[in-house]
Amino acid sequence: MPRPRWPGRPRSTTGGALARLPLAAAARGAAALALPLLVGLGTGAVVPSVIAAIGALWGVSQDGSDPYRVRVRRLAWTGVSSALGLLAGGLALRGGNAVTVTGCLMAAALVAGTLGLRGRIASVSGMHLLLGVTVGAGIPVPGPWWQPPLALLTGVALVLVLSAAPWLWRRHHAERAAVLAVYRTAGEALGAAGTDDAEAARRRMTLALNHAHEVMAAHLAPRAGRRQQAEVRELVRAFHCAVRLGEAVTALVWEARPLPPAVTGLPLHLAERLLPGRASAPAPAVAAEQVAPAPGADSPGRRALADLYASVDAGPDPADPALRLPAHWWPGRAARLRYATLLAGCVLVAHLLAEALHGPRGYWLPMTVAFVYKPDFGPLFTRALHRCAGTVVGVAAIGAVFLLTPGAYAVIGVVAAFGALMAVGVRHHYALATLGLTAVVFVLLDLLGDDRPLYGTRIVDTALASALVLVAHFLVWPDSxxxxxxxxxxxxxxxxxxxxxxxxxxxxxxxxxxxxxxxxxxxxxxxxxxxxxxxxxxxxxxxxxxxxxxxxxxxxxxxxxxxxxxxxxxxxx
The missing domain is CATH 1.20.58 (Methane Monooxygenase Hydroxylase; Chain G, domain 1)
Known part of the structure; x- marks a missing residue:
């Protein structure tokens, strides 16, 4: 699952709760899950349409609001890795040998663990490879061997197309929003100067600047300038100005003096000048003499701010550095090997436990292990608790819905609603995302003909898998x-x-x-x-x-x- 917003991640400060909801992502989630099922209902190809919906479900879990090139790369790897996993698991299941199925799961877990701590896209790819093997080895699908992987890939591709389509008319929306967030938080930091909230406000500005730096990194490389479009050059210039603004604002916060409105409103006015018509709110015109300190006042920060304001129309500064992101800290080889071994061990125990408790089609236990055991996605203990809570509420919700919604089209509407809920959850709260995913999976399995009474079983399996992960991790690797x-x-x-x-x-x-x-x-x-x-x-x-x-x-x-x-x-x- 995409990493949730941790404390300190920059947030929008405008528009209220409704404006902060990812409505476009929710619409994409609903459409991506409903469309394959509607096609299957119309053509009679129920099984391929359900597999495509599973692919769309995993694609929605990796949809994001980051730059289009990043989300396309992440979704492409999600589709390829999950399709390969489904192919390998399906072939192992068709072989009819339990040892082959177990070996396939173990190999996938070792690969997923090896990739899991090597970066965001590698981690997502490894997890979906393991998920694909788990589902392929746990759900027998009729038809030719190549059909399920192709259907799954089609579902992920649908999410990719829906997610990347806005590139045609708002190509650099994520970069623009990230740069504008720096100017907004800079204004808030100036407004807090001289107060008890000044340090926290400066920290929020720094986090916004960090996020903008990450989003703009591809455009800041020395070779990128030769082929940049006018819009990108405008954004790069605004970012470099934001870096200089961050330095001046930090100095003013350190000076710890309250500032007049003419100064606190300057960052938004700068944003209007550098990115016309794109700031969150209009700012009044500011004269340079209003920003500069009063005669005799010793305020280097205000002088730096006035110099920045006066020079903003002079064009790009050739001295602007090609700012590189600092090298990211990654765990060493020993930590990666330990994680891969622990993940493989947990998957093996979960698989054997599922075989003992449920016999065939006992995929929920190892699948939950794959979802939960992601220490690079946030606190493991909290993730396990949220997984259990989301599953309990999801099971209760879908049980109530099934009693009230007879008919195929009503069921597809339910899938669309929970898909939209999941799309919101992957950006705001893991338990909410789990709720949506659990409900959708129940519907899809029902369409595949799995009519076993699974409500209580899924809750117990989720709790068992979560407990297994927590016990194994905190016994063997408590200090990671x-x-x-x-x-x-x-x-x-x-x-x-x-x-x-x-x-x-x-x-x-x-x-x-x-x-x-x-x-x-x-x-x-x-x-x-x-x-x-x-x-x-x-x-x-x-x-x-x-x-x-x-x-x-x-x-x-x-x-x-x-x-x-x-x-x-x-x-x-």
């Missing part, structure tokens, strides 16, 4: 999240110290690069620490105060930024 938090905190503090030591002796471009790296790694460390806090701790052991070290490093970076801006202002006099 703590080790990750410690390593990322040490790397972030080292980056902050490097910024402190080198910033006074470097030019503006190198200083921006050092500052971006330090703040970016500090934010990632804070997120890793929050994940470690969400996991159980062994009795008698307490986690270090990593937050204090991160906060101290952030304040040191704020001070270095303020001093650097003051030094640049003195040189410009």
């Amino acid at each position: 999240a703590a080790h990750r938090a410690e390593a990322q905190t040490e790397a972030a503090v080292a980056a902050a110290r490097r910024y402190r030591d080198l910033a006074p002796r470097t030019g503006p471009a190198q200083r921006q690069s050092l500052r971006r790296t330090a703040y970016h790694q500090l934010a990632e460390a804070r997120r890793a620490v929050a994940q470690a806090r969400g996991e159980p701790v062994r009795p008698g052991r307490s986690l270090p105060d990593w937050e204090d070290a991160i906060t101290a490093a952030e304040r040191m970076c704020d001070e270095v930024t303020g001093q650097a801006v003051a030094g640049a202002a003195d040189e410009g006099r």
Whole structure:
């Protein structure tokens, strides 16, 4: 599942709750799940249409609001890996040998575990390879061997087309929204200057800038400038201006003086000038003398802000650096091997337990293990609890719906509704996504002819699989999240110290690069620490105060930024 919004991920601050709902994604989820079933109902090809709907279900779980090139790549790998898994599992099941089925599941789990901690797309691909094998080896499907993988791939492709279609008329919407979020949060940080909320507001601006940096990274590479369209050049220029704005705002927050409305409204006015008509709210015209400090006032931050405002119409600055994202921290080989072994062991035990409890078609247990055991997707303990809660509510909801909705078209409408709910859940809450997925899977299995009484069984199986994962992980690898938090905190503090030591002796471009790296790694460390806090701790052991070290490093970076801006202002006099 796509990673949920963790505390600190930038959020929109405009438009209320309804505006924050991903209505377009919900519509895509409903359409992607309903269309294959409608085609199957009209043509009589029920089985291929249901398999295509399963592919669409997995595609909806990986749909996102990130740049189109990223979501296309993720959905393409989701389709290919799940189709290959379904093919391998189906062929193993057709062979009729239980040992072959078990070996296929184990091999898929080892591959999924090996890929799981190597990056976002690799992790998603490995998980869906395992899911494909689990379903293929657990549900006998009539027809030629090649038909189920092709139908599954068609369902994922449908989601890909629906998700990427807006590229035709709003090509760089995600990049534009991310850059504008920096200007909005910069205005909020200026409004909070001199108050108790100033540090938290600066942190929100930094997170928005980190997110914009990630989204814009492909356009910031040195070679990208040669072939950029006018719209992309406009966005790159606005991003570089946002980086300079972030430095000036950080200096003003560090100065800890309340600011007049003419200053706090300047970021939105800058956004209107750099990206005309695209800011979230109109900003009044601001004169440079309104931004500059009063005569005799010692405010380097306001002078830097005034200089930025005065220079924004001068065109791109050739000194703008090709800002690179800092290298992402990944677990080492030993951690990857341990995770792959644990995942394979959990899948094996779940498969044997399912065979003992249910006989054939006992795929729910190993499938739940594949969904739950994703330590790179957030706190494992919370994920397991949300999986159980979502399954319980999903089973209750679909049971009530089945009593009230007779008729094939009504059932398809139910699938569309729960598909839309799942699309909302994958962006906001894992339990909500699980609720939608559980309800849809029940309908699809009913259409495949599995009319066993499974309501209570699915709840018990989900609880068993979740307990199996938690027991195995916290017995064998209880400190994984703590080790990750410690390593990322040490790397972030080292980056902050490097910024402190080198910033006074470097030019503006190198200083921006050092500052971006330090703040970016500090934010990632804070997120890793929050994940470690969400996991159980062994009795008698307490986690270090990593937050204090991160906060101290952030304040040191704020001070270095303020001093650097003051030094640049003195040189410009």
